[in-house]
Amino acid sequence: MSTKPTSNKPRTLYEKIWDAHVVDRRDDGTCLIYIDRHLVHEVTSPQAFEGLRVAGRTVRRPDLTLAVPDHNLPTTPRRAADGSRLPIADLESAQQLAALESNAPEFGIRYIDATAPEQGIVHVVGPEQGFSQPGTTIVCGDSHTSCHGGIGALAFGIGTSEVEHVLATQTLLLKQSKTMEIRVDGKLGFGVSPKDVILAIIGRIGAAGGTGYVIEYTGNVFREMSVEGRLTVSNMSIEGGARAGLIAPDETVFAYLEGRPMAPKGAEWDKAVAWWKTLPSDPGAVYDKVVIIDAAEISPSVTWGTSPEDVVPITGVVPDPDSFADPSKQEAARKSLAYMGLTPGMRMVDVPLEHIFIGSCTNSRIEDLRAAAAVAKGRKVSSRIKQALVVPGSGLVKLQAEAEGLDRIFLDAGFEWREPGCSMCLAMNPDKVPPGERCASTSNRNFVGRQGPGSRTHLLSPEMAAAAAINGHLSDVRDMMGGR
Amino acid sequence: MDQLRTVEGRAFPLGRKNVDTDVIIPAHYLKTISRIGLGKGAFETVRAEPGNVFDDPEYAGSPILIAGDNFGCGSSREHAAWALNDMGIKAVIAPSFSDIFSGNAFKNGILTVVLPQEAVDRLLEVAKTDPIAIDLEHCSVTTPFQDRFEFEIDSFRRNCLMKGLDEIGLTLAMDSKISAYETRLATERSWLSA
Numbered sequence: 115m116s117t118k119p120t121s122n123k124p125r126t127l128y129e130k131i132w133d134a135h136v137v138d139r140r141d142d143g144t145c146l147i148y149i150d151r152h153l154v155h156e157v158t159s160p161q162a163f164e165g166l167r168v169a170g171r172t173v174r175r176p177d178l179t180l181a182v183p184d185h186n187l188p189t190t191p192r193r194a195a196d197g198s199r200l201p202i203a204d205l206e207s208a209q210q211l212a213a214l215e216s217n218a219p220e221f222g223i224r225y226i227d228a229t230a231p232e233q234g235i236v237h238v239v240g241p242e243q244g245f246s247q248p249g250t251t252i253v254c255g256d257s258h259t260s261c262h263g264g265i266g267a268l269a270f271g272i273g274t275s276e277v278e279h280v281l282a283t284q285t286l287l288l289k290q291s292k293t294m295e296i297r298v299d300g301k302l303g304f305g306v307s308p309k310d311v312i313l314a315i316i317g318r319i320g321a322a323g324g325t326g327y328v329i330e331y332t333g334n335v336f337r338e339m340s341v342e343g344r345l346t347v348s349n350m351s352i353e354g355g356a357r358a359g360l361i362a363p364d365e366t367v368f369a370y371l372e373g374r375p376m377a378p379k380g381a382e383w384d385k386a387v388a389w390w391k392t393l394p395s396d397p398g399a400v401y402d403k404v405v406i407i408d409a410a411e412i413s414p415s416v417t418w419g420t421s422p423e424d425v426v427p428i429t430g431v432v433p434d435p436d437s438f439a440d441p442s443k444q445e446a447a448r449k450s451l452a453y454m455g456l457t458p459g460m461r462m463v464d465v466p467l468e469h470i471f472i473g474s475c476t477n478s479r480i481e482d483l484r485a486a487a488a489v490a491k492g493r494k495v496s497s498r499i500k501q502a503l504v505v506p507g508s509g510l511v512k513l514q515a516e517a518e519g520l521d522r523i524f525l526d527a528g529f530e531w532r533e534p535g536c537s538m539c540l541a542m543n544p545d546k547v548p549p550g551e552r553c554a555s556t557s558n559r560n561f562v563g564r565q566g567p568g569s570r571t572h573l574l575s576p577e578m579a580a581a582a583a584i585n586g587h588l589s590d591v592r593d594m595m596g597g598r
Numbered sequence: 599m600d601q602l603r604t605v606e607g608r609a610f611p612l613g614r615k616n617v618d619t620d621v622i623i624p625a626h627y628l629k630t631i632s633r634i635g636l637g638k639g640a641f642e643t644v645r646a647e648p649g650n651v652f653d654d655p656e657y658a659g660s661p662i663l664i665a666g667d668n669f670g671c672g673s674s675r676e677h678a679a680w681a682l683n684d685m686g687i688k689a690v691i692a693p694s695f696s697d698i699f700s701g702n703a704f705k706n707g708i709l710t711v712v713l714p715q716e717a718v719d720r721l722l723e724v725a726k727t728d729p730i731a732i733d734l735e736h737c738s739v740t741t742p743f744q745d746r747f748e749f750e751i752d753s754f755r756r757n758c759l760m761k762g763l764d765e766i767g768l769t770l771a772m773d774s775k776i777s778a779y780e781t782r783l784a785t786e787r788s789w790l791s792a
Contacts, residue, residue: 138775142753146776148780150790157628161631161633165766177791178790185628186629204629206629206630207629209629255674256674257674271674272674273676273679273698273702274676275706276705279765282766282769283769283770287754321616321668322668322694325694325697326697352698355671355697357698378789382788382789442614442666541625542629559672561621562620563620563624563625564625567624567642
């Protein structure tokens with residue numbers, strides 16, 4: 115219960131959170147783990163609620179559960195001029211959203227409506243509302259739940275059967291993961307963002323490098339990073355194969371959480387902070403694997419292929435498939451390049467674009483929008499760009515950005531300023547990249563067809579996406595930051 | 599859930615690595631509120647390739663799929679497991695699986711068999727012409743050519759698969775332990791209960 119150790123062995127942050135959540139330990143090492151926070155969205159929950167209904171089961175802890183629609187919502191206005199709610203044209207999307215809207219009250223779960231200012235992408239809403247807290251176990255039927263590790267929570271994605279299991283029992287049966295420390299020390303170069311740090315990490319360890327591990331990001335680069343940046347990094351742990359990422363909670367996190375609507379208050383706050391301070395890994399704690407990266411070696415980066423591990427510095431070129439040692443990687447690279455319509459040796463800065471997407475649970479927080487706006491300010495989106503979307507991560511991010519005048523900067527430059535949601539990250543709503551067209555995207559996956567059937571995706575940071583929008587091709591943002 | 603002890607038959611020799619769940623079932627099929635009927639959208643982008651294994655009559659109705667490293671990576675969508683179920687796939691063999699996918703597969707009665715790349719390469723070869731047999735009792739994969747590969751599997755998962763157990767029912771039987779934990783939680787970390 116407490117994080118009290120079973121021996122005096124130094125423990126990692128992960129081991130402390132794990133130990134504090136063991137309800138029961140089986141002989142084979144499988145543990146029944148208590149879940150403190152459960153985020154629910156419309157795509158991966160209907161079948162879980164249906165399962166409960168069929169079995170006559172209830173939600174054990176509705177008070178620890180929060181439901182928010184995000185994946186299917188159009189990012190166009192949700193209310194007409196007279197204040198009435200606009201219908202959703204896609205009937206299947208509408209049906210799925212309606213299912214969540216009726217399941218939440220039926221099972222007594224708090225629900226944030228699509229038209230509420232607090233609505234947004236679950237992984238933006240959780241930390242923003244103070245629902246996500248350090249040292250908690252957080253699950254959601256979405257693989258980017260790893261995001262919340264940025265505030266020091268053990269957070270991971272689950273499937274719908276597990277969603278049903280958590281709803282019914284507030285627990286999950288799990289085997290303890292191995293631990294991987296990824297240490298980045300040193301000084302990040304000019305124009306290098308948290309997105310570049312995580313892309314560089316995935317490029318190094320590979321898309322399966324973290325399978326079976328929980329990653330803890332350590333080193334001064336993460337200690338000095340804002341909470342928004344930490345959420346970006348931990349968000350993409352899953353792209354490196356790790357179900358969860360963690361960054362030790364510290365004063366930066368406490369300052370971020372204090373006063374948020376669902377954060378502890380008064381004496382409870384003090385009690386929580388005292389416990390949170392016991393969580394960082396003990397000196398001498400041992401990780402199963404350690405990866406060390408020099409911050410100075412990380413450049414502004416982009417992806418060239420259809421796996422997030424396909425990362426090169428923006429100053430680089432499209433690689434030759436034959437340059438990979440592994441024959442299966444050579445084959446995969448050939449397929450990727452055919453799909454992406456790229457040829458080996460082509461300079462990344464020469465790759466032309468038709469679409470820009472600034473958004474997603476990876477990069478749609480206020481700092482991301484500020485970084486992109488700083489590049490877009492006083493400039494115009496290139497005439498070759500057919501659509502440049504800016505989709506804030508939540509209604510509150512949108513309001514904050516508007517209070518700072520960021521919406522005007524984007525609109526004046528020729529970007530579209532939309533309502534919050536997952537949008538073009540996975541194209542379940544009407545925001546899609548057409549077949550064969552190419553998008554510079556601040557999202558997390560460049561998979562085949564991810565942004566719409568036949569779509570081609572290059573992952574990058576918000577400032578790099580803004581630079582790409584202005585130039586109409588992938589660009590080195592550092593060339594546009596001089597004197598600013 | 600159905601009991602699963604053996605899986606025997608032809609296998610789709612897909613082979614490729616990093617098959618993500620967007621490939622297994624694209625996002626535009628995720629709008630369903632049912633678990634069934636997703637087989638029609640399974641591997642849509644692979645099926646668009648001429649000569650793909652899924653549309654080859656040689657492999658029609660195969661209960662086994664053989665893939666490369668990191669099968670099921672990416673999105674947590676359980677629709678991937680439901681789509682495989684709907685195709686009639688009972689087992690997937692690969693050198694490694696994403697953690698989330700293997701959990702989803704297990705909860706839907708699909709066996710994930712981890713074997714070294716050399717063994718997978720041999721099975722891909724055999725699968726082109728002959729059937730494969732997986733025995734969960736003995737944790738082995740065999741071919742008509744006397745190949746025999748043993749695999750390891752979590753004992754809890756093996757037991758659940760072989761007996762077709764409902765995991766939620768098993769956990770609910772531990773209600774007193776969960777309640778005791780919640781009582782301690784309410785005092786030790788009282789700030790968590792809103």
